[in-house]
Amino acid sequence: MDRTRYFITIEGGDGSGKTTQSLLLKEYLKIKGYRVLVTREPGGTDLAENIRNILLNPTSKLVPLAELFLYEAARVQHVKEIILPALKSGKIVICDRFTDATIAYQGYGRSLSLSFINKLNLEASFGLVPNLTIYLDIVPLKGLNKAKTICEKQYHWKDGDRFEKESVQFHKRVRRGYLNQAKKYSTRIKIIKTQNDLEKTQKLIRKVVDMEL
Ligand code: TMP
Numbered sequence: 051m052d053r054t055r056y057f058i059t060i061e062g063g064d065g066s067g068k069t070t071q072s073l074l075l076k077e078y079l080k081i082k083g084y085r086v087l088v089t090r091e092p093g094g095t096d097l098a099e100n101i102r103n104i105l106l107n108p109t110s111k112l113v114p115l116a117e118l119f120l121y122e123a124a125r126v127q128h129v130k131e132i133i134l135p136a137l138k139s140g141k142i143v144i145c146d147r148f149t150d151a152t153i154a155y156q157g158y159g160r161s162l163s164l165s166f167i168n169k170l171n172l173e174a175s176f177g178l179v180p181n182l183t184i185y186l187d188i189v190p191l192k193g194l195n196k197a198k199t200i201c202e203k204q205y206h207w208k209d210g211d212r213f214e215k216e217s218v219q220f221h222k223r224v225r226r227g228y229l230n231q232a233k234k235y236s237t238r239i240k241i242i243k244t245q246n247d248l249e250k251t252q253k254l255i256r257k258v259v260d261m262e263l
Contacts, residue, residue, distance in 0.1 A: 055138070056142045058259070059148040059180040059184070060145070061148070063190055063228070064214050065198075066187070066193050067244060075144055075252070078252075084142050086141060086144060087142070087144070089128070089145050089146070090147060091121075092120075094132045095128055098128045108209075108210075122173075125171075125174040129174065134176065149171040150231050152170075152171055154231065155213070158224055159220050159221075159224045159227065182259070183240070184240055184258060191218055194218070194221060198214050
């Protein structure tokens with residue numbers, strides 16, 4: 051079937067390899083003849099990338115509710131300026147994190163109200179729900195070590211960004227959040243266990259995408 055206007059989100063704990071996998075998936079879909087856009091949250095527009103810097107910088111002293119509002123503010127800009135126009139133009143959009151991340155991190159991680167977050171998510175995304183969500187599952191301790199190494203190279207933040215510096219307990223709650231979301235929305239969210247080999251994980255992702263697309 052020729053599927054366009056298809057919205058895929060890739061979720062996972064820190065260090066699960068989402069970014070690399072999103073780019074590999076883009077190449078695969080392009081070879082299959084699709085027009086594809088890869089983007090990320092928080093980010094995707096100049097303003098949202100600025101918000102991303104505030105959110106990830108370890109020196110930002112954000113209280114949980116302010117953190118939540120910043121994610122949602124970045125999302126409004128991103129969905130309106132980038133995602134909706136790309137879908138309208140017939141592209142497949144692959145987004146590295148989206149609304150499920152807010153449930154997992156701000157809901158389960160920071161213990162903010164899930165129903166309140168759901169309301170904000172709905173408003174900030176203009177009701178846009180992914181057609182397919184791939185959740186890359188990784189044991190927090192393993193993912194965090196990987197994420198911190200990448201972060202130190204990229205941003206020179208020792209011990210990782212504001213989230214990577216959080217306790218393993220925090221990341222275990224985040225993982226539980228994702229797994230609960232996957233159970234609740236089992237038709238949309240597919241769990242893929244992150245493999246040690248990048249190519250193997252990509253193969254599993256492609257299999258799921260081929261079945262759904
Ligand atoms: P990443 O793009 O490297 O995964 O970094 C984004 C960080 O932001 C990651 O630690 C997860 C976090 N995050 C939230 O806490 N809430 C959200 O809604 C989103 C999109 C990301």
